[in-house]
Amino acid sequence: MKITPDVIAAHQLTASEYDKILSLLGREPTITELGIFSVMWSEHCSYKSSRIHLKKLPTESRRVLQGPGENAGIIDIGDGIAIAFKIESHNHPSFIEPFQGAATGVGGILRDIFTMGARPIAVMDSIRFGRLDHPQTGERNQRILEGVVSGIAHYGNCFGVPTVGGECVFEESYDGNPLVNVFALGVFRHDEIFYGKASGVGNSVIYVGAKTGRDGIHGASMASAEFTEESKQKRPNVQVGDPFMEKLLLEACLEAMKTGAIVGIQDMGAAGLTSSTCEMGSRAGTGIEIDLQYVPQREHGMTPYEMMLSESQERMLLVAERGREEEVFTVFRKWGLDAVNIGVVTNDGMLRVKNHGEVFAEIPNRALADEAPKYNRPFTTPLRTAPLNGPDIHSRHLAADLKKLLASADLCSKKWIYEQYDYQVRTNTLAGPGSDAAIVRIKGTNTSVAMALDGNGRYCALDPREGTKLIVAECCRNLSTVGALPIATTNNLNFGNPERPEIMAQIVESIEGLAEACKFFEVPVTGGNVSLYNETLGTPIFPTPVVGIVGTLETAIPLGTDFKAAGSSIVVIGGLGNPDCHELGGTQYAKVIHDLMWGKPPALNMDYEKRVQATIRELVRARAVDSAHDVGEGGLAVALAECCFGPRNIGADVHFDSDLNPEILLFHEGPSRILVSTGDPQKVFAVASKNNVEAVAIGVTLEARVVIRNRNQLLIDSRVDELKDLWSHSLEHLLHNPVLVNTNV
Amino acid sequence: MKVGVVVFPGSNCDHDAWYAVSQNLGQQAQFIWHDSSSLGDIGAVILPGGFSYGDYLRCGAIAKFSPVMQAVKRFAQDGGLVLGICNGFQVLTEAGLLPGALVRNATLKFVCKPVSVQVVTTDSPFTHQAVTRQRLRLPVAHGEGCYIADEATLDRLESEDRVVLRYHVNCNGSMRNIAGILNAGRNVMGMMPHPERAADPLVGNTDGLAILSSLVNAGITASKS
Numbered sequence: 001m002k003i004t005p006d007v008i009a010a011h012q013l014t015a016s017e018y019d020k021i022l023s024l025l026g027r028e029p030t031i032t033e034l035g036i037f038s039v040m041w042s043e044h045c046s047y048k049s050s051r052i053h054l055k056k057l058p059t060e061s062r063r064v065l066q067g068p069g070e071n072a073g074i075i076d077i078g079d080g081i082a083i084a085f086k087i088e089s090h091n092h093p094s095f096i097e098p099f100q101g102a103a104t105g106v107g108g109i110l111r112d113i114f115t116m117g118a119r120p121i122a123v124m125d126s127i128r129f130g131r132l133d134h135p136q137t138g139e140r141n142q143r144i145l146e147g148v149v150s151g152i153a154h155y156g157n158c159f160g161v162p163t164v165g166g167e168c169v170f171e172e173s174y175d176g177n178p179l180v181n182v183f184a185l186g187v188f189r190h191d192e193i194f195y196g197k198a199s200g201v202g203n204s205v206i207y208v209g210a211k212t213g214r215d216g217i218h219g220a221s222m223a224s225a226e227f228t229e230e231s232k233q234k235r236p237n238v239q240v241g242d243p244f245m246e247k248l249l250l251e252a253c254l255e256a257m258k259t260g261a262i263v264g265i266q267d268m269g270a271a272g273l274t275s276s277t278c279e280m281g282s283r284a285g286t287g288i289e290i291d292l293q294y295v296p297q298r299e300h301g302m303t304p305y306e307m308m309l310s311e312s313q314e315r316m317l318l319v320a321e322r323g324r325e326e327e328v329f330t331v332f333r334k335w336g337l338d339a340v341n342i343g344v345v346t347n348d349g350m351l352r353v354k355n356h357g358e359v360f361a362e363i364p365n366r367a368l369a370d371e372a373p374k375y376n377r378p379f380t381t382p383l384r385t386a387p388l389n390g391p392d393i394h395s396r397h398l399a400a401d402l403k404k405l406l407a408s409a410d411l412c413s414k415k416w417i418y419e420q421y422d423y424q425v426r427t428n429t430l431a432g433p434g435s436d437a438a439i440v441r442i443k444g445t446n447t448s449v450a451m452a453l454d455g456n457g458r459y460c461a462l463d464p465r466e467g468t469k470l471i472v473a474e475c476c477r478n479l480s481t482v483g484a485l486p487i488a489t490t491n492n493l494n495f496g497n498p499e500r501p502e503i504m505a506q507i508v509e510s511i512e513g514l515a516e517a518c519k520f521f522e523v524p525v526t527g528g529n530v531s532l533y534n535e536t537l538g539t540p541i542f543p544t545p546v547v548g549i550v551g552t553l554e555t556a557i558p559l560g561t562d563f564k565a566a567g568s569s570i571v572v573i574g575g576l577g578n579p580d581c582h583e584l585g586g587t588q589y590a591k592v593i594h595d596l597m598w599g600k601p602p603a604l605n606m607d608y609e610k611r612v613q614a615t616i617r618e619l620v621r622a623r624a625v626d627s628a629h630d631v632g633e634g635g636l637a638v639a640l641a642e643c644c645f646g647p648r649n650i651g652a653d654v655h656f657d658s659d660l661n662p663e664i665l666l667f668h669e670g671p672s673r674i675l676v677s678t679g680d681p682q683k684v685f686a687v688a689s690k691n692n693v694e695a696v697a698i699g700v701t702l703e704a705r706v707v708i709r710n711r712n713q714l715l716i717d718s719r720v721d722e723l724k725d726l727w728s729h730s731l732e733h734l735l736h737n738p739v740l741v742n743t744n745v
Numbered sequence: 746m747k748v749g750v751v752v753f754p755g756s757n758c759d760h761d762a763w764y765a766v767s768q769n770l771g772q773q774a775q776f777i778w779h780d781s782s783s784l785g786d787i788g789a790v791i792l793p794g795g796f797s798y799g800d801y802l803r804c805g806a807i808a809k810f811s812p813v814m815q816a817v818k819r820f821a822q823d824g825g826l827v828l829g830i831c832n833g834f835q836v837l838t839e840a841g842l843l844p845g846a847l848v849r850n851a852t853l854k855f856v857c858k859p860v861s862v863q864v865v866t867t868d869s870p871f872t873h874q875a876v877t878r879q880r881l882r883l884p885v886a887h888g889e890g891c892y893i894a895d896e897a898t899l900d901r902l903e904s905e906d907r908v909v910l911r912y913h914v915n916c917n918g919s920m921r922n923i924a925g926i927l928n929a930g931r932n933v934m935g936m937m938p939h940p941e942r943a944a945d946p947l948v949g950n951t952d953g954l955a956i957l958s959s960l961v962n963a964g965i966t967a968s969k970s
Binding site: 150153154157158159160242243244245247248335336418419420421422423424425426427429430441443555556557 | 754755757758760761764765768794795796798799800801854855856857858884886888939941942944945946947948949
């Protein structure tokens with residue numbers, strides 16, 4: 001096939017990128033080579049627009065065993081145990097085909113974890129959709145939500161990994177461009193860690209797992225382009241997942257690793273055979289020669305181009321010591337999986353792809369993996385559409401406002417979603433969905449791992465730098481609230497088209513904010529994912545960095561967020577805050593009650609935040625509080641209501657003494673605040689004061705009602721069961737989901 | 746007394762059952778691979794939850810042909826104690842060791858949540874340590890847990906006191922709220938809820954021990970006699 005400018009453009013390579021290929025090869029590429037370059041140099045695989053900025057992120061601490069650049073980051077958690085974790089996006093496929101798009105997103109991130117030798121023990125999802133009640137697009141958004149949730153459930157449940165938490169947000173900006181970011185975490189001993197390196201000239205290159213078909217060809221380049229009318233034609237680019245195959249692959253890989261015959265291993269992710277061969281060779285400084293005739297194939301007549309670009313799922317590439325291949329084959333035979341020798345590690349640094357002996361591609365591995373173009377794209381000031389000033393706020397129907405907030409799509413219970421996920425399998429889930437942070441114990445140790453995912457497109461649309469810092473602070477606060485010390489971060493940066501300077505500015509500001517906050521909170525970034533071109537017909541999504549932070553704590557029964565009994569003191573650690581009206585503009589109150597956005601995100605004092613977190617960790621560890629809940633979106637009133645939604649129907653009698661306007665007092669989202677109930681308020685005050693943190697007693701728990709006063713003014717007086725009912729069933733109502741008729745014994 | 750835990754390709758609650766028996770109850774537990782034609786020296790066997798053979802065709806439809814199931818059938822015919830949990834229950838109905846079938850939940854959705862079940866009979870090796878009409882809070886996690894059978898079978902199950910567990914609030918559409926049943930010999934039980942997920946104080950629920958420790962004690966008694 002002749003390489004014409006049209007063919008080059010169809011591969012989403014620019015003229016200058018093509019010139020670079022010519023000079024790296026010293027000749028014109030074959031069509032197979034062009035295809036290989038196009039995927040490896042796609043935004044999705046090469047991070048060409050973000051790489052120079054990602055360098056600003058902190059990546060080291062004494063706990064980091066593996067930072068960015070491998071399939072997943074690895075953190076030492078003591079006693080010879082380590083965790084591997086990472087987040088990845090499957091945004092574009094999930095819009096085109098929600099069920100399979102989301103399912104294969106889960107499959108992909110799970111392989112990233114077990115390819116390193118770790119057994120996956122937890123998954124979390126951060127998912128964002130257009131509004132469910134939008135007159136034009138609401139029904140489509142409902143279908144996407146239902147498809148994504150059942151796709152995640154289908155894959156994770158069958159594979160046998162618990163989905164322990166996450167977040168779900170609805171916002172017009174994700175209409176036509178949903179975000180599906182999947183996080184996975186695995187555990188292993190230090191001596192069980194494997195890397196994606198093709199070491200040892202003469203060693204065998206072995207293909208294991210599912211057969212190769214024509215599915216998913218050019219998935220990576222699809223994920224690197226905006227959505228247009230044409231995208232609808234791209235459905236065949238979405239792969240189909242088989243979680244049963246993946247479960248077998250997991251067990252077989254972990255068992256094969258124990259033979260000692262495996263030198264390196266990597267999953268076939270984006271651009272399957274291409275990325276796994278050249279990345280493994282590049283990391284080891286070796287070459288890889290494969291002959292495609294040996295690749296197990298699902299279809300007849302596939303060309304080398306198609307085989308190299310296929311994104312068929314549930315496949316891995318491994319390098320085994322020469323002479324010990326049979327030990328590996330035996331394990332895979334036991335699990336009924338294909339394992340075939342397809343090539344050899346060479347010393348010439350080349351990726352050489354043959355088919356029946358004929359060479360179809362011959363490219364230096366480094367050219368593909370490390371010489372990808374890097375762009376310092378021009379940036380101006382971040383795109384911003386919201387005004388600085390908001391409306392005069394005098395709603396004064398505060399109880400009605402609270403109900404509206406509790407029933408809103410973002411704040412209501414996500415039970416409808418998480419009850420479709422098996423969040424308990426492996427019996428390690430001490431705190432699951434609905435907790436500030438999920439807690440998963442590590443059996444055989446006294447250590448548990450806590451994890452949380454956070455994002456906030458509104459804050460970041462108002463100020464990407466401050467918004468991103470707030471997200472990191474919130475995520476660390478979520479971990480601290482369950483008593484865990486935050487130790488490391490993974491991140492998924494979801495943005496629009498980086499070729500637009502005002503979008504590029506969002507990316508740069510956000511990454512710099514992430515760097516600053518991760519340094520300050522001592523949570524180095526060990527890996528992640530960048531998803532750009534999240535635009536539909538020229539409308540970009542809100543800048544949406546999502547962070548996943550992990551921490552450790554001693555294994556114990558968690559406190560929970562719910563009030564346990566009447567008569568306990570309620571204290572806000574961190575104080576009530578003192579924001580101005582501008583800082584209300586990014587809140588759920590502004591969104592739900594006024595359908596507006598303005599101003600700035602809440603102000604963050606990172607030093608104070610850190611002291612608040614130290615305070616709550618000390619109190620939780622000392623069991624000096626009976627419940628603890630982060631004050632997040634929806635503000636103090638929503639957090640307070642959520643504390644009342646435990647099984648015991650315990651409410652709150654709260655009496656503020658504040659100069660703040662009641663709407664601001666109840667609904668502002670200022671950070672650095674945690675709501676606790678305690679039988680020992682003096683202890684809480686003492687620990688807070690030791691850390692130089694404000695702690696305000698605001699009332700006591702009581703049965704069945706939520707009563708809130710400021711000085712002599714009654715602000716809210718509601719029944720707990722009424723609020724809880726609204727909060728619990730709102731998502732079902734928004735989805736018009738038929739409720740199963742209950743039959744009683 | 747040793748409890749065997751069968752491992753099919755695709756089982757994923759095998760380790761949980763093993764952990765509950767060995768760590769929470771301090772008994773010996775041993776995995777049995779699906780191509781084993783004998784169960785070895787065990788006093789009871791658990792068919793765990795999961796997606797045996799990917800649940801291809803129908804849940805449990807392929808598992809019933811595995812060599813280990815021939816061994817389980819012989820073990821059951823000889824009076825051995827067999828507990829099928831979730832996918833294990835589905836396998837037992839497919840294999841003909843228990844009557845009826847488990848089909849798609851009435852909601853058409855996978856459901857994972859704690860539910861309240863009633864112990865209908867304590868006249869079984871799986872519930873003799875519980876109290877009749879005791880309420881147990883046990884987790885369910887299934888997409889195909891809706892128990893169905895023809896009227897005559899349901900009537901017989903009830904008249905022979907073979908319905909062991911019933912849902913207080915039906916979470917999947919099961920006929921007559923059935924959550925667990927026995928075979929005619931009362932030595933084979935299938936149940937959709939997961940007792941092994943409620944066997945550890947750390948996870949906040951130990952109600953499943955009523956089932957599992959009944960099983961273990963019955964196994965010990967049987968092995969002594």
